[in-house]
Amino acid sequence: MKHSNWLAGAAVAAISLGGAAQAQTTLSMWYHGAGNEVEAKIVDQIIADFNASQTDWKVEMQSFPQAAYNDSVVAGALAGNLPDILDVDGPVMPNWAWSGYMQPLQIDETLIEGFLPGPKGYWDGKLYSIGLWDAAVALVTRQSYLDELGLRTPTLEQPWTGEEFMAALEAAKASGKFEYAFDPGMAWTGEWYPYAFSPFLQSFGGDIVDRSTYKTAEGALNGEAAIAFGEWWQGLFTNGYAQASQDPADRDSGFAAGKYAFSWNGNWAALGALSTFEDTVFLPAPDFGNGSKIGAASWQFGVSASSKHPEGASAFIQFALQDKYLAAFSNGIGLIPPTKTAAEMTDNYKDGGPMAVFYDLTKAQALVRPVTPGYVVQAKVFEKALADIANGANVADTLDAAVDEINADIEKNGGYGH
Amino acid sequence: MASKFQRSNRTGWLMAGPAGLLIAGFVILPFFFAFALSFTNQRLISPNPTEFTGLANYRQLLGMAVLTVDPVVDAAGAVVLKDGVPEYPAIRSFTRNNPDYPHLQGMREWTSFTWGDSRTYILARDVVFLTAIVNTFIFVIVVAPVQAGLALGLALLINQRLRGINLFRAIYFMPVVVSIVVVSLLWRFIYDGNSGLLNNLLGAISFGAIPQIDWLGNPSTALGAIIAMSIWQAVGFHMVIWLSGLQTISPTLYEAGAIEGASKWQTFRYITWPGLRNTAVLVLIVITMQAFALFAQIDVMTSGGPLDSTQTIVFQAIERGYGKQDISGGSAISVILFVIVLTISLIQRWLTRERT
Numbered sequence: 001m002k003h004s005n006w007l008a009g010a011a012v013a014a015i016s017l018g019g020a021a022q023a024q025t026t027l028s029m030w031y032h033g034a035g036n037e038v039e040a041k042i043v044d045q046i047i048a049d050f051n052a053s054q055t056d057w058k059v060e061m062q063s064f065p066q067a068a069y070n071d072s073v074v075a076g077a078l079a080g081n082l083p084d085i086l087d088v089d090g091p092v093m094p095n096w097a098w099s100g101y102m103q104p105l106q107i108d109e110t111l112i113e114g115f116l117p118g119p120k121g122y123w124d125g126k127l128y129s130i131g132l133w134d135a136a137v138a139l140v141t142r143q144s145y146l147d148e149l150g151l152r153t154p155t156l157e158q159p160w161t162g163e164e165f166m167a168a169l170e171a172a173k174a175s176g177k178f179e180y181a182f183d184p185g186m187a188w189t190g191e192w193y194p195y196a197f198s199p200f201l202q203s204f205g206g207d208i209v210d211r212s213t214y215k216t217a218e219g220a221l222n223g224e225a226a227i228a229f230g231e232w233w234q235g236l237f238t239n240g241y242a243q244a245s246q247d248p249a250d251r252d253s254g255f256a257a258g259k260y261a262f263s264w265n266g267n268w269a270a271l272g273a274l275s276t277f278e279d280t281v282f283l284p285a286p287d288f289g290n291g292s293k294i295g296a297a298s299w300q301f302g303v304s305a306s307s308k309h310p311e312g313a314s315a316f317i318q319f320a321l322q323d324k325y326l327a328a329f330s331n332g333i334g335l336i337p338p339t340k341t342a343a344e345m346t347d348n349y350k351d352g353g354p355m356a357v358f359y360d361l362t363k364a365q366a367l368v369r370p371v372t373p374g375y376v377v378q379a380k381v382f383e384k385a386l387a388d389i390a391n392g393a394n395v396a397d398t399l400d401a402a403v404d405e406i407n408a409d410i411e412k413n414g415g416y417g418h
Numbered sequence: 419m420a421s422k423f424q425r426s427n428r429t430g431w432l433m434a435g436p437a438g439l440l441i442a443g444f445v446i447l448p449f450f451f452a453f454a455l456s457f458t459n460q461r462l463i464s465p466n467p468t469e470f471t472g473l474a475n476y477r478q479l480l481g482m483a484v485l486t487v488d489p490v491v492d493a494a495g496a497v498v499l500k501d502g503v504p505e506y507p508a509i510r511s512f513t514r515n516n517p518d519y520p521h522l523q524g525m526r527e528w529t530s531f532t533w534g535d536s537r538t539y540i541l542a543r544d545v546v547f548l549t550a551i552v553n554t555f556i557f558v559i560v561v562a563p564v565q566a567g568l569a570l571g572l573a574l575l576i577n578q579r580l581r582g583i584n585l586f587r588a589i590y591f592m593p594v595v596v597s598i599v600v601v602s603l604l605w606r607f608i609y610d611g612n613s614g615l616l617n618n619l620l621g622a623i624s625f626g627a628i629p630q631i632d633w634l635g636n637p638s639t640a641l642g643a644i645i646a647m648s649i650w651q652a653v654g655f656h657m658v659i660w661l662s663g664l665q666t667i668s669p670t671l672y673e674a675g676a677i678e679g680a681s682k683w684q685t686f687r688y689i690t691w692p693g694l695r696n697t698a699v700l701v702l703i704v705i706t707m708q709a710f711a712l713f714a715q716i717d718v719m720t721s722g723g724p725l726d727s728t729q730t731i732v733f734q735a736i737e738r739g740y741g742k743q744d745i746s747g748g749s750a751i752s753v754i755l756f757v758i759v760l761t762i763s764l765i766q767r768w769l770t771r772e773r774t
Contacts, residue, residue: 074463099463189721245635245724247612377742384723391637391724396510397526401545404524408478412459412744414466 024051024058027312028083030073032299034063038332042325050319057312059085077101082304084313089191090131090297091369091379094123098373098417102128103305106314111321118296118366119338124417129302130317132326133335136362137196137294138282140255140263140273146281149175149261154283156364162232165286169241172261182242183260186390187251193383194369196264197233199285199293202367204229208382209406214372214418217406221382222399229288230395237390244390267358271334274354282357284365296366298335336362373416377409449756456750462743475750481543483522485512488536497535506537513541547751550722550729551758557645557730558709565649565656566701572653573660574690587661591654598651602718605647609633609719634720637727644715644728652708656701663697664690699770703763710759731755 029047033039040063047059062083064072070092076082077099088096096102104126112120112130119131146153149171154160160168172181185192198208206226209217220226237244255263256276265273273280285292301320303313326342329335330349336358337343348355369375385402389395410416456475460468489497489504498505513522525541528548532538542548576587593601608615611632620628633643671689680688713732716722722729722737731751739748 077463095463098465100465101463245611245632247610250612377744380737380741387723388725393725396508400510400514401526408524409742409744413461413464417465 023055025056025309025312027057027059027085027307027309027316029059029061029085029316030069030076030083031061031063031087032066032069032089034065036333039329042328042332045328046320046325047316050316053319054315057309057315059316073101080306082306084304084307084309085301085316086304087299087301088121088129090118090121090129090300091191091194091371091375093121093129093300093302094371095373095376096302097123097128100305102302103307103310104128105130105303105317106311107318107321111318114340115338116296116336116362116366118298118362118368119300121297121300121302123371129300130321131298131300131338132320133298133329134296134338134362134366135266135268135298136296136336136358136366137199137264137266137285138270138358138361139285140265140270140280140282141261142277143279143281145172145261153281154286156284156360159284159292160286162286162288169236169262173241175261177258178261179254179259180240180242181261182236183246183251183254183263183265184236184242185246185251185264186242186244186387187246187248189383189387191379193386194379195295196266197386198369198382199295199365199367200233200288201226201229202293203285203288203290204232205288205290207370208378209370209372209374209410211370214370214374215410215415217378217403221385221406222396222403225289226399227396230389230399232288233386234389234392234395238392244387244392267336267355268334270355270358271348282355282361284361292365293367294361294365295369296362297368372418374406374410374413378406381405381409449752452749452752455746456753458746460746460749462740462745464743471746475746476754477543478747479544479547479750479754481525482528482548483525483541485509485519485522485539485541486533486536487512487539504535504537509539509541546722546726546729547731547734549726550731550734553641553726553728554710554712554730554732556641557648557712558706560645561649561709562702562705565653565705566698568649569653569656569701570660570694572657573664574686576657577661577664590657593651594654598714599718601647601651602715605643606634606719609643609647611635635724637725640720640724640727644712644719648709648712648715652705656705659701659704660694660697663694667693699766702770703766706762706766707759710755710762731758 031043033043043061047061051058070089073082073086073088073096077096082101086102088102093102105128107127107130109127112127115130116134118134120127121129121131143153145151149168151168151171152160152164154164169181172178185196188196194208201207201221204225206223206229207220210220236242250259254260255265255273263273270280270282285294301317303310303317307313323337323339323342323345326337326339327345330337330342330346334348334355337346337349340359343349343356343359344351347353349359350356370378372378381402385398388398457470457472458468459471459474487506489506492498509527512519513525516522522541525543526545528540528542528545530537530539572590576583576590611617611630611634614633616633617630621630631639633639667690671693672685675685675689711732712730713736716728716730716733717736720728722733732755735748735751735755738744738751
């Protein structure tokens with residue numbers, strides 16, 4: 001196979017280019033990061049290194065703006081026009097794998113043994129995608145706030161309980177120093193809601209869907225634990241700890257401007273916070289009874305089902321898994337490297353580094369979003385339910401409606417292959 | 419040898435051909451697709467085969483029921499009062515896993531009223547969609563007359579021979595040529611709850627007496643805010659149509675009116691308005707159809723929220739068909755919208771028909 005490709009490639013090259021060192025088969029690749037220069041530079045570097053490292057394959061990348069990326073892939077798939085290599089947001093991967101856009105990776109799985117769980121994209125027992133980084137969320141505040149308000153500093157081993165967290169919000173509110181005690185990030189509509197807020201629900205003991213079967217959300221999203229979560233969530237807004245509709249500018253700069261005591265934010269914003277306040281601390285999520293939880297899984301690489309050269313595409317992805325590239329992404333755009341060895345090579349995540357806590361957080365608490373093709377719909381239903389509850393809708397009724405919608409969708413899709 | 423009439427007819431068809439083909443390919447054919455898909459369980463992407471499901475999508479969208487419940491009574495048979503009003507059993511206990519009410523399974527309260535001691539609930543299978551229909555109708559009922567009226571007023575103002583009148587025409591028309599997405603983004607800043615232009619303006623003219631309002635974040639103001647912005651955005655377009663109508667009225671009629679000593683109002687009532695008859699029909703139908711298609715403002719400014727106060731039919735069709743990958747559900751919504759718009763257009767045609 002490889003040999004005949006080589007021959008065909010050589011023949012084409014000989015005719016068209018006069019036989020320069022062009023004996024490589026071209027592999028097309030789509031990437032979601034158009035417009036981000038640092039990111040593009042790192043990806044370009046990996047591609048250049050890979051193309052130079054061997055003579056079989058030549059990867060060519062096409063970048064898309066993130067907002068248009070998923071639509072482009074869906075449209076490309078409907079038109080039978082997908083590239084060999086594509087990147088995919090972790091929780092969306094099962095949908096694309098189930099729909100037949102992607103095929104399992106052919107990489108040496110011993111290479112990813114040391115990886116954090118989030119970047120490993122398994123569906124149906126097979127590895128479909130692998131990430132070069134992960135992302136994590138923490139409760140961002142300042143040591144000086146904790147001291148002033150007389151609060152215990154929570155640790156990984158002993159995070160705040162739900163009561164301690166609410167007491168902390170109450171103390172911040174009572175101090176009168178802040179516009180709002182807590183900034184959950186309501187301005188970031190979209191995937192942020194399930195990514196950032198569903199771990200609270202899971203800490204209460206509920207979930208978006210029943211993960212034991214993935215056939216129903218009944219009991220998981222409207223059971224006692226979920227209703228307790230919903231009441232707590234609504235209380236954040238009715239009791240004035242947080243604002244239900246937030247100005248996007250406040251989300252970006254409100255913490256730096258001292259408007260909020262606590263901000264629920266990701267590692268990508270950590271460097272900015274650290275440069276504003278030297279005493280910024282990143283605290284683990286509160287434990288509402290079932291452990292403290294945060295979301296996991298970010299963008300990952302996979303091979304399209306229509307690729308004629310899956311072995312080449314997999315070879316590229318395997319090549320990209322080297323620690324130096326993982327560290328480069330981390331240093332370039334602040335992402336969490338998926339291996340300990342790569343973490344040690346970075347400025348921020350090495351032991352004692354300013355953001356090392358995120359590596360430990362994601363290692364200890366990360367829980368991937370429901371691994372099901374139905375997630376893309378469930379995420380939207382969950383987002384709407386949380387927005388409605390924040391705006392004062394009846395908790396039990398809203399969660400019931402969300403359950404019905406999720407269940408109707410699962411049924412309409414014949415159980416999504418579970 | 420064909421007659422002259424048939425020959426030019428053939429040329430006519432030939433000239434209309436390209437446009438006709440495009441309309442057939444991109445408007446009529448997709449509509450029949452949507453009609454067919456609305457009776458299936460077609461997904462946007464799915465490895466499962468498409469199945470015929472009959473009217474299931476329509477039942478899901480439009481299913482309604484009425485439930486009358488008696489207040490909770492204590493052991494002695496007295497009505498339990500909570501905060502001075504009778505307490506009623508939760509609707510949830512009827513609509514979820516209650517074997518006595520299988521037809522209510524999965525329904526939600528849409529609205530309710532009290533009649534005597536008992537309370538009557540109107541339940542709906544898809545409350546969001548019904549809310550979207552109501553919101554769309556409110557939008558149309560407000561926008562159609564207000565926008566048409568304002569546009570006529572503007573057209574009358576700029577239909578004068580004044581120096582620099584073209585400048586005013588350009589200013590009034592400007593919002594129309596700006597993309598609605600850009601306009602919506604700008605108005606999001608204007609309506610901003612903290613430091614928006616509108617809040618600052620109201621605060622300044624009232625010396626701070628008017629509190630800051632989160633126009634788009636408050637269920638009671640969000641739809642109104644979108645209505646106001648939509649009227650402003652498209653009023654210039656209809657102004658131009660009115661203007662073209664005004665300019666077809668012969669000046670001799672106005673001269674005759676002036677000689678007869680007609681007042682300004684009489685001139686408008688008996689010369690201008692009858693002369694604008696056909697224009698009025700066109701403007702009204704165009705506004706109505708555009709208003710029913712309300713989508714971009716919602717998508718950019720509120721995404722249907724808060725609390726469904728700005729859900730609209732087209733937004734729901736796209737949200738479901740594309741966002742939630744449910745092409746059949748989205749198609750069913752499109753078909754319902756088509757029936758609504760067709761019905762209203764026919765009524766408008768009938769109301770504004772030429773009376774002999």
